[in-house]
Amino acid sequence: MLVTLEGLDGSGKTTVWEALQETYPDATFTREPTNDSWYGDAVYRSIGDDDADSLAELFLYTADHADHLSRTIEPALERGDLVISDRYSDSRFAYQGATLETSDRLTVDDPLEYVVDVHEPFSRPPDLTLYLDVDPKTAAERAGATNKFERVEYLESVHANYERLLERDPERFVRVDASQEPEAVLEEVRDVLAEAVGDE
Numbered sequence: 001m002l003v004t005l006e007g008l009d010g011s012g013k014t015t016v017w018e019a020l021q022e023t024y025p026d027a028t029f030t031r032e033p034t035n036d037s038w039y040g041d042a043v044y045r046s047i048g049d050d051d052a053d054s055l056a057e058l059f060l061y062t063a064d065h066a067d068h069l070s071r072t073i074e075p076a077l078e079r080g081d082l083v084i085s086d087r088y089s090d091s092r093f094a095y096q097g098a099t100l101e102t103s104d105r106l107t108v109d110d111p112l113e114y115v116v117d118v119h120e121p122f123s124r125p126p127d128l129t130l131y132l133d134v135d136p137k138t139a140a141e142r143a144g145a146t147n148k149f150e151r152v153e154y155l156e157s158v159h160a161n162y163e164r165l166l167e168r169d170p171e172r173f174v175r176v177d178a179s180q181e182p183e184a185v186l187e188e189v190r191d192v193l194a195e196a197v198g199d200e
């Protein structure tokens with residue numbers, strides 16, 4: 001089973017992902033961007049470049065995802081592992097969907113749908129996505145504006161895109177109120193996961 005954690009920068013995904021490693025010691029824990037490949041290194045270079053081309057950036061993230069699928073996700077699922085990923089394809093739909101909305105690099109009406117379509121022929125959709133929902137201002141404050149994505153105005157468009165994704169796929173997403181104290185967020189996530197994965 002493939003479970004993903006999604007949400008704005010600072011929503012608390014990594015805090016939850018780290019805590020879940022105690023609850024599910026046999027699961028495969030992974031993340032995007034990856035932090036163990038040159039594809040991931042290229043993505044982090046792009047994140048650090050305020051002038052990066054937004055279309056090139058989409059394909060860097062997507063290349064990292066393709067490698068992540070073949071090297072980590074698919075083998076772990078074939079072994080029968082529970083896989084928990086800190087960010088996955090919805091991050092691309094929400095973030096690059098927002099970036100491309102304000103650039104002139106694409107001649108499509110709906111960049112989010114375009115990014116979804118790019119993934120369709122090769123990606124493996126999650127079985128369950130926990131969406132840690134927090135307002136953009138709180139998210140930016142918690143994240144500390146350390147990169148170009150962690151700004152309130154941009155996070156507002158990303159937040160709106162996540163809302164669209166939840167509307168498109170209500171069966172897959174579970175919304176968790178991430179403005180609660182960390183312990184309460186974790187308890188809610190643990191309850192949802194226990195129900196979904198049972199003894200896996």
Ligand SMILES: Nc1ncnc2c1ncn2[C@@H]1O[C@H](COP(=O)(O)OP(=O)(O)OP(=O)(O)O)[C@@H](O)[C@H]1O
Pocket residue numbers: 007008009010011012013014015016142143178179180181182183185
């Ligand atoms: N529920 C919470 N309430 C208040 N602060 C929190 C909560 N969850 C996490 N934090 C704090 O917010 C900051 C960001 O948390 P974390 O790194 O888990 O977020 P993230 O969603 O993984 O962010 P990013 O996507 O930028 O990596 C950390 O300082 C963390 O301690």
Ligand SMILES: Cc1cn([C@H]2C[C@H](O)[C@@H](COP(=O)(O)O)O2)c(=O)[nH]c1=O
Pocket residue numbers: 009032033047061087088089091092093095096147149150
């Ligand atoms: C996977 C992915 C990530 N991003 C953005 C979101 C964050 O601002 C950075 C790095 O992620 P981290 O969780 O803070 O380490 O990258 C993105 O724009 N598109 C993606 O597909």
